[in-house]
Amino acid sequence: MKKVLTTLGVLALGGMLAACGNNAGATKQADASSEGSSQAAESKSADGVTNVTIWSPTDTAAIEAWWVEKIDQWNKENPDIQVKREAIDRADAYAYENKITTATTSGNLPDILYVDGPMVSYYAANGITVPLDSYFPADDLKDFMPSTVQADTYDGKLYAIAPTESSVALFYNKDYLDKAGIPYPSDTDIKQAWTWSQFLDNAKKLTTSDYVGTNIIMDKGEGIIYALGSFFTEAGAQFVSDDGSKADGYVNSDASVKAAEYLNEFIKNGYANLDPVKDEFLNGKAATLLGGSWNIADLEKSNLNWGVSYFPVADDGKAVSPTGDWAAAITKDSKNPDAAGKFLQWAMNSDNIASYASAVAKPASRTSSYDKMEGWDSGARALMKWQLQNTGVSRPRTPSYSVLSTDFSTAMLNIFSGSDAKEELDNVAKNFDENYEMYYKK
């Protein structure tokens, strides 16, 4: 009798557990469909509605609002294609990419995926994204910035499309420059921009016990190659060979070593912090800033007495500036790439790009969008636009980009904390070549 009772007890417990399990499963499923995750997108529901899911990093309030408004508008106008977006937190330099990697392995990618410009080649080479040429014919692409099309193309095909571009310029605190007796650098004539020597010299003069001369560390991940890479190009170096297959002899060339050692002068001598606190420049803790076009909006809202000039140019006058921004791609897991393509055509039309770019104060990737945007013909914004059209160079395009970016930022951080530049860059070249050889060599 006792045994029977025990067994019954076990069964009852088991039943309870199972019930819990089922309930949990059911709730999860309901959540999934209401949030419009990829499971929901996979199935064309009985009433002929196609679902399209978008993943993009969590953005500023203005862009989040843009998404809500535009998706509402699209869903009302297109009852047969219903779009939903999931904002993914990009808490850390590579956290968003890690999520994509996991979703790729489990086949749970959304229809539309936002990826960082230089990662386009990696996702394309690994078959994670599909070509978009049929949605954006050559005629239409002429309207886009050359650096946008260049960054989003791999192996002759367009694999992503970016609504906005980015650029980096030198912001300065007018009060601090006045105090140090340094004249303001020009924002209308690149010949009057600070050269490498002037930048270093002025950073030294501007460093006091209360604030540092400049801020060159955007973040310790992708920000290193993005913002500092242009110094390497200005020095005459190139990260990888033109076909993106080899780094030895490129990333570790004499010119590269020279650029790395130059940048280390700022950190080594304490003219710039290796660990700048958030908004260092905005809070008056740095006299100058290698800042992005996205910093303009915050600076305009602040009480800071600031000015802007070109990205520092090489002593021989060679001028290069960073470019690139996140781009939308369609994934291999999309069950309805054509529906996703239709949405992208609409989201990336001249009007929508204009309102998107305005919302975040980023330069638009379409030339025609500037006619609909205010404030781009003078000041900091005009300078960013000018750099994009004249000195912008995209980051290296290679399927082994993630290895290059990770190892390059590690190498630079090591150099900043005292390692030998040549040794560190040799290491980057070795790891890159090994990776390319192993996975992409034809």
Place this chain on the structure above:
Amino acid sequence: MEAKLSKKSKREYGDNLAGFIMSSPALILLIAFLIIPIIYTVYYSFFTYQVVRPDNIKFNALNNYAKLFKDANFYVALKNTIYFTVIVVPVQCILALVLALMVSSKKKGVAVFRTLYYSPQITSMVIIAVLWTILYNSNANTGLINAFLKSIGLQPIDFLNNPKTAMNSIIFMSAWQGAGYQMMIFIAGLNAIPTEQYEAASVDGADWFAKLIYVTLPGLINTIKYVLMITLIQAMKLFTQPYIMTKGGPRNATKTLVFYIYEQGFQKGNFGYACSIATVFFIIVVTLSIVVKRISKTN
């Protein structure tokens, strides 16, 4: 006789079945999230596997292992992991024991301290790591510790960017964060020591130190073994602190084995290679646990 045996074995079978059913929730979870992943990890360690290309994996026999044993970064990571473990385990355990002895008395207000010492434990390590990154910031204008050093006339220390101090800085904050948990276990162990033993010791004229050596520590011996074991295994798995605070740098000074596995597998996509590091790491941890268990048993 035979009938009796079979009846007995039948009953044993029944008992076993009930046992299995009752432990099945735990067993199923263990198999799904521990045993199967372990088997897969060992399996994939023999393949060339780009993480986003599960459709294109190639068997490469022992290539990953051959590469691993020649990989300077692996040895650096192994050395860092061992260094961290060897320092943090005794520091953290002794700190926890001292705290436990201090707060285990029945004096008034002691519960407040108990809660205070335990509080870092209930905060997420990620948050603690971010906070300590700010505390450790090299600039005296922003880093609290350096602001203090400056105010008493000392030079600021570049805690996290100097290869010589980075790992020790992480060890210090880890011991500070972790000690609260071990302290709780020690308190439980202390409460389990019969008060009669202390009374008897008092009658024999023992002072507090003699009581500590002859009553408290022998009474705690099993707790100490347990605490050593869990701290050791936890220390070997160090990841969050270097991931948040130093990204494995500067100059690889805080790159641990688990961080290296993450870097290879996720950041660089070398999944097969990451699996081979994980397999070696698994063997090291299991061997170490067995050795520690053996040693503590013979004592």
